[in-house]
Amino acid sequence: MKGENLLLGMTHIDNNLIDFAESYKKRKRTSYKAILSIAASFCLIMSIVMIFATNSHKQKYELGEDGKINILSIPGAIQINTSDKVFLAGEGDIYTPEDFVNVQKSNGSTIIYGSAKNVKTINVTDGDLTWYITTFEIDVIDAIKSVDESSTIKATSISCYENDKPHFIGNLSSNIMIDKNTTGLFLLKSAPTDEYEINGEKYSADMFASYYVMRQYECDGKSFDYYGTTIEVDKLRSP
Amino acid sequence: MLNDKQIVNLYFERNEEGIRQTSLKYGFRLRNIAKGILNNDEEVEECENNTYIQAWNLIPPNDPSDYFFPFLAKIIRHICLDVCKKNRSKKRYVQYIELSKELEECLSSPNDVDEQIDYIELCKTISNFLNTQTDEKKFIFLRRYWFFDNICEIAKKAELSESKVKATLHRLRNELKIYLQKEGYVL
Numbered sequence: 001m002k003g004e005n006l007l008l009g010m011t012h013i014d015n016n017l018i019d020f021a022e023s024y025k026k027r028k029r030t031s032y033k034a035i036l037s038i039a040a041s042f043c044l045i046m047s048i049v050m051i052f053a054t055n056s057h058k059q060k061y062e063l064g065e066d067g068k069i070n071i072l073s074i075p076g077a078i079q080i081n082t083s084d085k086v087f088l089a090g091e092g093d094i095y096t097p098e099d100f101v102n103v104q105k106s107n108g109s110t111i112i113y114g115s116a117k118n119v120k121t122i123n124v125t126d127g128d129l130t131w132y133i134t135t136f137e138i139d140v141i142d143a144i145k146s147v148d149e150s151s152t153i154k155a156t157s158i159s160c161y162e163n164d165k166p167h168f169i170g171n172l173s174s175n176i177m178i179d180k181n182t183t184g185l186f187l188l189k190s191a192p193t194d195e196y197e198i199n200g201e202k203y204s205a206d207m208f209a210s211y212y213v214m215r216q217y218e219c220d221g222k223s224f225d226y227y228g229t230t231i232e233v234d235k236l237r238s239p
Numbered sequence: 240m241l242n243d244k245q246i247v248n249l250y251f252e253r254n255e256e257g258i259r260q261t262s263l264k265y266g267f268r269l270r271n272i273a274k275g276i277l278n279n280d281e282e283v284e285e286c287e288n289n290t291y292i293q294a295w296n297l298i299p300p301n302d303p304s305d306y307f308f309p310f311l312a313k314i315i316r317h318i319c320l321d322v323c324k325k326n327r328s329k330k331r332y333v334q335y336i337e338l339s340k341e342l343e344e345c346l347s348s349p350n351d352v353d354e355q356i357d358y359i360e361l362c363k364t365i366s367n368f369l370n371t372q373t374d375e376k377k378f379i380f381l382r383r384y385w386f387f388d389n390i391c392e393i394a395k396k397a398e399l400s401e402s403k404v405k406a407t408l409h410r411l412r413n414e415l416k417i418y419l420q421k422e423g424y425v426l
Contacts, residue, residue: 003343007335009358010342010385011317014366015309021381022268022308024374024396 060201066154069207071133076199077122082134082179097229104145104236110188110211111236112153113142113221116178126199129167132159135208136178138186142221144236155188156209158196176216185219185233188212240264243307250298258291265308269315275387276319278331286322290315316385338384341408345415346424361424368418372411375399379407 062073072079095103104111119136134157143149157174160167177184191206205212217224223232241249241260249257269290273283293314297303303310323335369377378397382388390408394401 002346003339003341004336005358006342006346006361007339007384008317008320009362010365011313011320012359012362013381013385014363014370015306017366017369017377017381018309018312018385019306020374021378021385022312024378 068135068154068209069203071120071122071135071208074122074124074133074198074203075201076124076126077133078124080121080123080132082119082121094227097226097231100226101231101235104187108189109145109214110147111145112138112140112147112186112188113144113184113219113233114138114140114186115183116186117182119178119182124198128162130161131196131198132161133157133208141183142233144185144233153188153211154209155186155211155213156191156205157213158205158208160196174213174215176213177218178216181218183219185217185224186213187215187217189214244304247298247302247304247307250295251302258295261291261294261311262287265311268308269311272312272315272386273319276316276323276331276335282319282322286315286318289318293318334387334389338387341412342384344412345419361419364419364422364424365415368415376407376411379404380411383408 060075062070064070071077116136116138121132121134124131135154137152137154139152140147140149147153157176159174188211191209191212193204193206195202195204223230246257246260249260266287269287270283273286277283290311294311323331326332369380375397379393382393390401390404394404
């Protein structure tokens with residue numbers, strides 16, 4: 001039988017092969033299972049670290065029930081009186097009374113005759129910069145444009161000073177006087193999402209409130225003074 | 240423990256201490272080869288003793304000091320296979336036949352031309368074939384057809400699954416058949 005003879009004949013195989021087969025030790029291959037386990041563990045650890053870091057980041061300030069930041073919890077925040085230098089009195093664009101009326105009627109602003117409450121103001125020092133952030137609520141007395149009359153809205157203002165001089169980071173400015181008169185005519189717009197970096201943390205106006213206060217006018221509910229011209233509130237109402 | 244050269248010198252000096260030293264150094268490994276083929280302690284011991292006697296008779300004139308273990312391993316394998324062939328009724332003979340049949344797959348001629356084959360030359364060709372294979376494949380083939388290991392044992396030693404070992408052996412037999420044909424063994 002050929003196979004049998006071949007089996008017998010194989011006795012004469014190369015000496016090196018016999019030594020090899022006697023002393024062969026399988027070289028340890030890289031275990032893909034082990035690599036996968038290590039990779040999975042690494043991902044898990046990284047995920048935990050990321051979650052921790054993210055949570056740590058979020059926990060740097062408190063969020064209120066409305067999901068907005070409680071400005072008093074901002075790191076480095078110092079609560080101050082609203083009568084202190086808080087609100088930037090920038091004039092912005094000045095129109096003729098007629099143009100002002102036309103612009104306000106046609107743009108996306110919100111106009112309220114109302115009364116401010118729960119005013120909170122802080123300052124945060126960041127190097128040469130000092131940030132002033134104010135949040136307050138406005139009880140709507142007369143919904144003149146783009147707001148529900150029965151509502152109370154939350155508004156904010158942000159100002160920045162550098163060495164006691166106004167610093168127009170983000171081109172936002174507010175000219176409000178709730179420290180003198182809480183009731184008045186408020187010009188508001190949707191709070192912008194532009195980010196400002198304060199002590200390494202990024203904030204935007206919409207993180208504090210839904211509305212950004214552009215201007216407050218002294219008003220008796222019927223008319224207000226615009227650079228010496230009396231404008232009827234009714235002229236600003238939405239059509 | 241003496242080195243191979245020193246042990247072989249004892250054979251040349253016709254010093255029986257050579258056999259004792261051989262047994263001391265290689266007895267265990269030789270018995271393992273015999274066990275793989277016979278699996279019977281009495282027969283294994285007898286084959287081991289016969290191996291030493293045959294080595295005693297072969298040295299001199301042979302000087303296997305550079306390949307002493309393979310020299311002894313070949314002797315004990317040959318003796319064990321002779322025993323296996325003689326005891327055809329025993330269980331181990333079944334494996335012997337099984338392996339013979341597996342190897343026969345590598346040879347495609349009818350049995351009647353068998354006597355014309357120079358099996359020593361053929362083994363050189365098989366050695367060359369094995370030397371072209373990876374260590375793992377080489378190991379599997381040799382453990383199966385030289386050391387008579389069963390599939391389970393090979394799988395354990397090679398840290399592979401039994402199915403992988405079987406598949407490797409099947410492929411190797413096919414490759415060997417083609418190799419032998421290319422080398423002129425149209426058997």
